[in-house]
Amino acid sequence: MTARTLSKEKVITAAIQIINQEDNLTFSKLGRLVGTRSQAIYNYFPDVLAVRVSVAADFYDKLAQRLEVDLLGLTGKQAIKAFCHVCVQFSLGQYVMVQQIIDIPADHLHDEPLNSSFRNIYEILHRYLKPLIPDEKRQMVFSRMLRNLIIGQIINVGSGRYTNTPISKRDSFDDMLELILLSL
Structure with missing residues (x-):
C-alpha cells in the first residue's frame, strides 16, 4: 500500500485489528499493518491517543x-x-x-x-x-x-x-x- 492510498479509515480499521488482538497500539504496528512507514500516519493523527479516540x-x-x-x-x-x-x-x-x-x-x-x-x-x-x-x-x-x-x-x-x-x-x-x- 502506498502513501497515496492511506486514509484515516484504513488507519482506524488497522487500529481496531491491533486492539482486538490485544496488542499495544503503536504507530510502528499501524504502519506495518497498513503497509507504510509509521511517519505517514502523522499526516492523519498526531498521536496514538488520537487514533484511540x-x-x-x-x-x-x-x-x-x-x-x-x-x-x-x-x-x-x-x-x-x-x-x-x-x-x-x-x-x-x-x-x-x-x-x-x-x-x-x-x-x-x-x-x-x-x-x-x-x-x-x-x-x-x-x-x-x-x-x-x-x-x-x-x-x-x-x-x-x-x-x-x-x-x-x-x-x-x-x-x-x-x-x-x-x-x-x-x-x-x-x-x-x-x-x-x-x-x-
Whole structure:
C-alpha cells in the first residue's frame, strides 16, 4: 500500500485489528499493518491517543447503527429494555475495545466526532424516554440510571464478576432493569 492510498479509515480499521488482538497500539504496528512507514500516519493523527479516540467514535457509530436496526418498530418500555440489552451485548462482544475506550483520559473525550457519535446513542435512548417521561430533569435521571446499569453490567461481566452467584448475569440485569422501569 502506498502513501497515496492511506486514509484515516484504513488507519482506524488497522487500529481496531491491533486492539482486538490485544496488542499495544503503536504507530510502528499501524504502519506495518497498513503497509507504510509509521511517519505517514502523522499526516492523519498526531498521536496514538488520537487514533484511540477515533476508534471510540467508530465503535459508537457502529453501536448506533445496531441500535437503529434492532429497535425498529419497538416503543415504550420494550424499546428501552431492548436498548439496554443491545448496548450490553454489543459491548461485551467487543470487550477488549471497550477497555480501550474506557481508558481514554477525560481531557481527550471532548473530540467533536467522538461527542457526535456518543450523542447519537444518547438521542436514541431519549427518543424512547420522552413519551414516557415528559419532565426533562426526570428524563436525565432515568437516562443516567440506565447508562450506569449498562456500563456496570459491561464492566462487571466483562471482567469476570457475577460468575458464582445464585442468579444468572442476564437474569440479575433484567431484574435491575425491571426495577428501574417500574418507577416509570
